[in-house]
Amino acid sequence: MSGLVLHPGHDDLHGITVVVTGSSGRTYLGRWHEKGDRGVVMRDVAIHDPASAELSLEGWLARQAKFGVASTEKTFVVPQDEFVGVRLFTS
Numbered sequence: 362m363s364g365l366v367l368h369p370g371h372d373d374l375h376g377i378t379v380v381v382t383g384s385s386g387r388t389y390l391g392r393w394h395e396k397g398d399r400g401v402v403m404r405d406v407a408i409h410d411p412a413s414a415e416l417s418l419e420g421w422l423a424r425q426a427k428f429g430v431a432s433t434e435k436t437f438v439v440p441q442d443e444f445v446g447v448r449l450f451t452s
Contacts, residue, residue, distance in 0.1 A: 372396065374447070378430065379403075380422070382445040386411050388418055389439055390430055390450060400440040401447070405432040426452035 374393040381389040381401060391406030407430050409421045416424065425431065 378450040379447050380450050381439050381447050383439060383443045384445050385443060387443075388421075389437065390422070390425055391432060391434075391437065393447070394436075396444075398441075400438050401444050403437050403439065404435065405430060406434040406437040407432050408434070408437075422450075426450070 372393075372395065375395065377393050378391065379393045381391075381403065383389060388409040389403060389406055390409070391403040394402040394404050396402075407425060409416075409418055411418065414421060
């Protein structure tokens, strides 16, 4: 993604709310901080785990868009082997 960089010296997604897909089936919603050797560092993260979630992923994302991200983790690292992909979160 190119264009406006909110914080010079950081990648294009820094500070942007994104949806990260995990290989485990979990989905991570929060602000992208950086991608490094450990994985993707995110801030103010909410996690959807299909094994224990009451809502479908689509329903959960719709709720997050309507009421705001209900973060459970201040800082979270999605490990390299868990990271599958990323997309912008649109509300």
